[in-house]
Amino acid sequence: LGSSLRGTMDKLRGKSRLDEDDVQEIVKEIQRSLLQADVEVDLVMDLSSNIEERALNEEPPGGTSARDHILKIVYEEMVEVVGDSTEIPLEPQTIMLAGLQGSGKTTTAAKIAWWFSKKGLRPAVIQTDTFRPGSYQQAKQMAGNAEVQFYGDPDAEDPVKIARDGLEATEDADVHIVDTAGRHALETELIDEIEEIEREVNPDRNLLVLDAAIGQGAKEQAREFDDAIGIDGVTITKLDGTAKGGGALTAVNETDSSIAFLGTGETVQDIERFEPDGFISRLLGMGDLKQLSERVERAMAETGEEDDDWEPEDMLQGNFTLKDMQRQMDAMNKMGPLDQVMDMIPGMGGGMMDQLPDDAMDVTQDRMRNFEVIMDSMTDEELENPRSIGAKQVQRIARGSGTDEETVQELLQQHKMMDQTLNQFQGMGDGDMQRMMRK
Ligand code: GDP
Ligand code: MG
DSSP, X not given: OHHHHHHHHHTTXXXXXXXXXXHHHHHHHHHHHHHHTTOOHHHHHHHXXXXXXXXXXXXXXXXXXXXXXXXXXXXXXXXHHHOOBOOOOSSSEEEXXXXXXXXXXXXXXXXXXXXXXXXXXXXXXXXXXXXXXXXXXXXXXXXXXXXXXXXXXXXXXXXXXXXXXXXXXXXXXXXXXXXXXXXXXXXXXXXXXXXXXXXXXXXXXXXXXXXXXXXXXXXXXXXXXXXXHOOOEEEEEOTTSSOOOTHHHHHHHHHTOOEEEEEOSSSTTOEEEOOHHHHHHHHHTSOOHXXXXXXXXXXXXXXXXXXXXXXXXXXXXXXXXXXXXXXXXXXXXXXXXXXXXXXXXXXXXXXXXXXXXGGGGOOOHHHHHHHHHHHHTSOHHHHHOGGGOOHHHHHHHHHHHTSOHHHHHHXXXXXXXXXXXXXXXXXXXXXXXXXXXXX
């Protein structure tokens, strides 16, 4: 997928002008990526015709390559549709969540509460779902995980009354998150209920919660909820799965709102404020460096290591040392499998990892522990310059680390393989999107 857009872009290397065929090929790849990401057909067509028109009619500014120019156009047009993230002031407020059953409202309620509590506010979750059995328990438990106040009433039947009582009972909280019931499909009962709750609660913000996998259904849902209560922002959940969440664009477009939060997992910490850059990269399958470096930063913070100099992208700049490999292994401990991490580096996503030999990235926990011990016995010079390590040094390192020469050789082999792999990917358009975005 994304790799074909990247591939097409790369064919433009060295060109100073785009001809009609180039533009059409790129537009086609963009359409393919966006449709696959569940962006609505009409929206895709609008977007791509804008891109096409600009690419054909606008002169690249002096010194700009044809490729950079079209990337800039694509990015600008995408930003136009995606928009900035919904403004969420850090002040007392009431937020109500709406959406179909299973979209992730209850989980999101606890996540948003957790998010506010990390910002120093005192949130409370109010659970008004009387429709789905077990909702009370689930919400209570999640609010417990988030360590925030909670109100619900497992025996009550009137959601409006629960909302009223809940606001009163949690008076000393400053942010109120009101969770509501959904239904399997849009129906009058659901809409009536949410209208009544909204009249009672009078929220500052209504957020529509959408599963990233929602496709063309996003439009009708967004329309109905917007008509009923007015939608101020969208939260996309389950972005940790394979779905890219393009349906949210439809919802944003339909309600004239914006995206507020992204849900990226089942625990209360798995929430991020929406940021257009990363989301656009993801939709286009061009990698998401921002997200990756944030994760690396968080992982480093957790291990108490500050390493401001290291950017994952540096690995693609040619010199992959044993120190990089060491950091990579540290980071992996915190971040999960290397192939997933690699997926987020521009130029390495889009299933390219599938083309690697199986053992190219195979660094199991045991091997990693051995490797760490070995690297501790190496000099700085050896770590920076592993190719210079000769037989004598291997002997010394093996002895010093209490391992054997074979394992030291294995480490060097592993490094070589990773280095070669990274070299292979160099110059495949890595970082283009990020460079455009930084401008
Ligand atoms: P509700 O019916 O709208 O309240 O949805 P729930 O909050 O009960 O979520 C439905 C299911 O989706 C639950 O199993 C959640 O754990 C799961 N879920 C919600 N958000 C996410 C997410 O961001 N990632 C993943 N993987 N699962 C999620
Ligand atoms: Mg629920």
